[in-house]
Amino acid sequence: MAKITLSNLRHSYMPNPSGPQDYALKEIDLDWQDGGAYALLGPSGCGKSTLLNIISGLLVPSEGRILFDDRDVTDLPPDQRNIAQVFQFPVIYDTMTVRDNLAFPLRNRGVDEARIAARVAEIAQMLEVEEMLDIRASHLLPDNKQKISMGRGLVRDDVNVVMFDEPLTVIDPHLKWKLRSKLKELHQRVRATMIYVTHDQTEALTFADQVVVMQDGEVVQIGTPVELFERPQHTFVGHFIGSPGMNVLPAEVTDGGVRFQGRQVALEGAVTGQGGTTQIGVRPEFVSLADAGLPARVRNVSDVGRHAVVEAMVGDTPVKAIVEGALPEQGAEVHLAFRPSHTRLYRDGWLSTEVAQ
Ligand SMILES: Nc1ncnc2c1ncn2[C@@H]1O[C@H](COP(=O)(O)OP(=O)(O)OP(=O)(O)O)[C@@H](O)[C@H]1O
Secondary structure, three states: OOOEEEEEEEEEOOOOOOOOOOOEEEEEEEEOOOEEEEEEEEEOOOOOOHHHHHHHHHOOEEEEEEEOOOEOOOOOOOOOOOEEEEOOOOOOOOOOHHHHHHHHOOOOOOHHHHHHHHHHHHHHHOOOOHOOOOEEHHHHHHHHHHHHHHHHHHHHOOOOOOEEEOOOOOOOHHHHHHHHHHHHHHHHHHOOOEEEEOOOOHHHHHHHHHHEEOOOOOOEEEEEEHHHHHHOOEEEHHHHOOOOOOOOOOEEEEOOOEEEEEHHHHHOOOOOOOOEEEEEEEEEEHHEEEOOOEEEEEEEEOOOOOOOOEEEOOOEEEEEEEOOOOOOOOOOOEEEOOOHHHHEEEOOOOOOOOOOO
């Protein structure tokens, strides 16, 4: 397995790009450690597939280099990059048995039969498909086909990286959670460098030790799931991750402090930077109903099981709070309190407060 470095990477599909708007990927610099579990997370069109295709060698970037263990592979074709890929849809041979499907990537590379048998048994046991080994692949349900496809991606232990491109798309919703945790467990056992591409935050956060969040061709934050939740570096991360996402509220920065709807709001620490469009970001988990605070009127209460999401209007701005216990009635006059340690200022989307020492 390998460490992967993306250095000053940019890509435009246009022959003569004239500005950042013409780039599907803008300036990407990343170091992925050997054996790490990474997710590339972002909405449709943010550049995930472009980046994946550049790593696999299907696409040559307009600018920048890709290194595997410090070796420049930018100009190498896919078959010389030694990568395993699992796609959205199962890639298996219907006429072969499950056993032969799993063995195929190894046979293809001339691995001896005893080693193949041992490795296939190991992977089948990890994926819990031992009883299917002698079944012809055409007889499998789609979920199991995709499991075998994953097995084919994991069976070689000499690849630089295993890449998963939205692998749970075809999986039945009630089986998704099972395969999600299975993949995490597989990473812990196999310890290969893995990159998992998805637009689904639950998949990314369950699988990855580090999540790379992308928006509009840019990496907006790289962090552990906890870091992305606790301290979003960009309003996009706050909003995209979480359910519901972070409240992003119009803010006015004055000499006396930061105000929302005319009232001062306490932040995690000192404000940094200057100018730009200023907003306050606070997750619903850190907004509570209080005896004093911002006066608000409850617009909606939705009970989502363990807790409720209360949406209340502060002036003309809706604010969401996650509330456990007694719930207010729709239309009730309440007060909202923001937890200062988790309330921050953003300028043009980017975090603009520092943690108080
Ligand atoms: N072959 C292509 N030619 C021109 N533009 C392209 C091509 N492929 C992608 N793009 C553009 O590049 C940008 C990034 O697309 P990309 O497919 O990498 O995003 P994505 O995050 O993988 O989205 P999705 O999840 O929908 O596949 C988009 O604006 C897209 O329209």
